[in-house]
Amino acid sequence: MAIYLIVALDVLNGIASLFLLCLGLAIIFGMMKIINLAHGEFIMLGAYATVISANAGVNIWIAMLVVAPLFVGILGLVIERCLIRFLYGRLVDSMLATWGLSLLIIGIITTIYGNTQQGVPTPLGGFSIGSYQSSYYTLFLASMAIVMMALVYGVMSYTRLGLIARATMQNPAMAATLGVNPARVYMSTFTVGAAITGLAGGLLAPVSGITPGMGGAYVAKAFMTVVGGGAAILSGTMSAASLFGAVNQIGAYFTTPVYGEVLVFTAAIVLIRLLPQGISGRFFKGNL
Amino acid sequence: MPIRFRLAAQAVAVALAIVAIALIPSTIELFAMMQLTLFAAMAVLALSLAFIWGFGGILSFGQTAFFGLGGYAYAIAAVNFQDSTPSILLAIIVPSVFAAILGYFIFFGRISDVYLGVITLTVTLILFNCVNSTSGDEYRIGKALLGGFNGMPGVPTFNVPFYPDQVLTPEQSWWVTGGALLAVFLLLRLLLSLPAGRIIVAVRENEVRASLLGYDPRKVKLLTFILSGAIAGLAGALYVNWGAFVGPTIFSLSLSAEIIIWITVGGLGTLLGPIVGCVLIEYIVAYIGSQQALNSNLVLGAVLVVFVLLLPKGLVPTARDLLMRLVPAPKPKARLAEGHVPPSAAASHMAGAE
Numbered sequence: 126m127a128i129y130l131i132v133a134l135d136v137l138n139g140i141a142s143l144f145l146l147c148l149g150l151a152i153i154f155g156m157m158k159i160i161n162l163a164h165g166e167f168i169m170l171g172a173y174a175t176v177i178s179a180n181a182g183v184n185i186w187i188a189m190l191v192v193a194p195l196f197v198g199i200l201g202l203v204i205e206r207c208l209i210r211f212l213y214g215r216l217v218d219s220m221l222a223t224w225g226l227s228l229l230i231i232g233i234i235t236t237i238y239g240n241t242q243q244g245v246p247t248p249l250g251g252f253s254i255g256s257y258q259s260s261y262y263t264l265f266l267a268s269m270a271i272v273m274m275a276l277v278y279g280v281m282s283y284t285r286l287g288l289i290a291r292a293t294m295q296n297p298a299m300a301a302t303l304g305v306n307p308a309r310v311y312m313s314t315f316t317v318g319a320a321i322t323g324l325a326g327g328l329l330a331p332v333s334g335i336t337p338g339m340g341g342a343y344v345a346k347a348f349m350t351v352v353g354g355g356a357a358i359l360s361g362t363m364s365a366a367s368l369f370g371a372v373n374q375i376g377a378y379f380t381t382p383v384y385g386e387v388l389v390f391t392a393a394i395v396l397i398r399l400l401p402q403g404i405s406g407r408f409f410k411g412n413l
Numbered sequence: 414m415p416i417r418f419r420l421a422a423q424a425v426a427v428a429l430a431i432v433a434i435a436l437i438p439s440t441i442e443l444f445a446m447m448q449l450t451l452f453a454a455m456a457v458l459a460l461s462l463a464f465i466w467g468f469g470g471i472l473s474f475g476q477t478a479f480f481g482l483g484g485y486a487y488a489i490a491a492v493n494f495q496d497s498t499p500s501i502l503l504a505i506i507v508p509s510v511f512a513a514i515l516g517y518f519i520f521f522g523r524i525s526d527v528y529l530g531v532i533t534l535t536v537t538l539i540l541f542n543c544v545n546s547t548s549g550d551e552y553r554i555g556k557a558l559l560g561g562f563n564g565m566p567g568v569p570t571f572n573v574p575f576y577p578d579q580v581l582t583p584e585q586s587w588w589v590t591g592g593a594l595l596a597v598f599l600l601l602r603l604l605l606s607l608p609a610g611r612i613i614v615a616v617r618e619n620e621v622r623a624s625l626l627g628y629d630p631r632k633v634k635l636l637t638f639i640l641s642g643a644i645a646g647l648a649g650a651l652y653v654n655w656g657a658f659v660g661p662t663i664f665s666l667s668l669s670a671e672i673i674i675w676i677t678v679g680g681l682g683t684l685l686g687p688i689v690g691c692v693l694i695e696y697i698v699a700y701i702g703s704q705q706a707l708n709s710n711l712v713l714g715a716v717l718v719v720f721v722l723l724l725p726k727g728l729v730p731t732a733r734d735l736l737m738r739l740v741p742a743p744k745p746k747a748r749l750a751e752g753h754v755p756p757s758a759a760a761s762h763m764a765g766a767e
Contacts, residue, residue: 218721225717232711352531383546390535398522
């Protein structure tokens with residue numbers, strides 16, 4: 126019995142972390158049809174911001190929940206102004222430029238901090254179910270995922286900002302005729318997406334190895350989850366993250382972590398082949 | 414330029430290239446020649462992506478999948494047969510078959526742009542993960558141990574066809590690699606000047622129009638994909654021959670990124686550009702590696718960003734345009750094989766257009 130609970134917790138953990146990792150990318154992709162291949166590096170920067178400020182004596186919770194999103198968000202704003210805004214509507218070029226950006230960020234971080242970085246201990250203790258150990262941090266991650274989901278849903282559905290954002294998403298030209306400035310909406314969207322990504326990096330800092338190249342492990346997963354989910358930000362990301370997170374953890378439980386990954390990648394390929402518009406392009410039309 | 418003149422110029426250029434390949438070993442020292450051998454092997458890989466991306470309009474992030482499969486196929490076969498002749502053939506056949514299966518899946522499902530990128534990237538990751546986890550005695554194919562993340566050291570290098578005991582010297586290896594590069598270049602150049610090549614470019618320009626003219630874009634893309642996989646596989650064999658080693662990093666994302674950088678720098682929609690870009694970038698990376706002052710990722714990233722923003726055409730087309738401006742010639746007709754785009758179409762910036 127206990128083992129099932131542990132596997133269930135693992136699945137929950139997989140889904141929650143995948144959702145947090147992808148949300149920022151999904152917002153940027155759903156909004157402006159730009160694939161940010163530097164997404165993994167935004168995560169890495171969030172983790173670095175958390176670890177470095179925590180090691181400098183900042184409270185770990187503040188480092189995770191405030192410093193990381195703020196830092197990466199501001200950086201995202203700068204990047205959008207200097208690079209991304211010239212590339213709207215040029216999908217391939219935006220991919221290439223953000224890929225270049227990702228290499229650039231890895232290079233800068235390696236130059237400054239070297240190839241390794243001292244991590245931070247996982248906050249919150251552990252608990253045991255039967256003879257198995259698990260940590261409260263897993264539950265915290267899951268609740269953070271739910272909070273972020275609720276936050277995005279609330280902002281997008283019930284605020285004026287969200288209304289403007291949805292309008293720009295659906296039809297930028299029409300929104301512009303009604304007095305919205307799409308360029309500014311894009312700018313803020315990119316900033317928010319980057320900040321959420323930084324937050325995800327901060328949250329994962331205590332439970333992952335921290336190196337300049339750590340983003341590479343996430344970017345492919347996030348990329349395929351977002352594309353597999355389709356253009357709807359919440360329903361698409363949530364459904365794809367649930368599917369892939371569950372496949373990953375269950376596959377890892379029955380085989381090895383490596384084959385768990387392979388299973389996810391295979392599932393992603395099959396999914397895109399069956400639903401070229403992503404899950405939300407097929408099942409949740411018109412939803413957020 | 415009149416066409417006769419152009420043909421003559423091209424013939425002279427090819428002759429010069431042959432002479433250069435022949436004379437290089439007697440003019441430079443061994444280390445530089447070995448480096449050139451590596452660059453030539455990589456340039457063949459660059460050509461494979463230059464062909465499908467620049468002329469087929471298919472941006473594959475997973476060119477390293479075919480490169481790595483070719484490398485591993487060569488290594489496994491060479492260890493088993495102790496003769497490179499069938500191994501090189503296998504290094505071309507295995508990736509082609511793989512490209513055929515994957516391409517059928519992709520193109521007959523009418524998957525394009527971002528989705529295609531995700532799938533090709535994912536396939537590369539799957540291969541990397543699988544090969545990386547094959548350390549252990551149970552993972553052997555015939556006599557060849559796969560070796561997991563340690564790779565396969567001591568792979569037999571090329572030998573004179575059907576004479577396994579006559580292994581090529583570094584000089585002869587250079588001639589084979591440089592010759593292969595020239596051969597692939599000429600093959601693609603020829604293909605693109607034939608009607609078949611025109612069809613490939615037509616599909617890139619406008620799939621609907623091409624299918625209304627009676628060509629099946631799915632088939633055309635599939636064949637393009639297979640050919641490109643075969644070329645990348647050959648490049649893999651040449652690469653393994655250079656180092657006598659193959660490891661799972663051959664499937665790595667960073668190499669995929671590098672190929673794309675070569676082409677962006679050299680010029681999309683040309684064949685010469687990617688070769689120039691490849692040699693240039695690889696030389697810079699090697700130089701930085703020997704200097705230890707700057708991080709190579711930093712430089713590569715900066716180069717890619719600068720080129721996408723400021724010089725999106727790449728070096729070779731830009732140089733060609735400058736030359737065209739210098740030579741007061743009547744305006745040349747749009748050359749399809751060069752992917753010439755009128756200014757009005759350039760604004761809509763499709764994948765594959767310059």
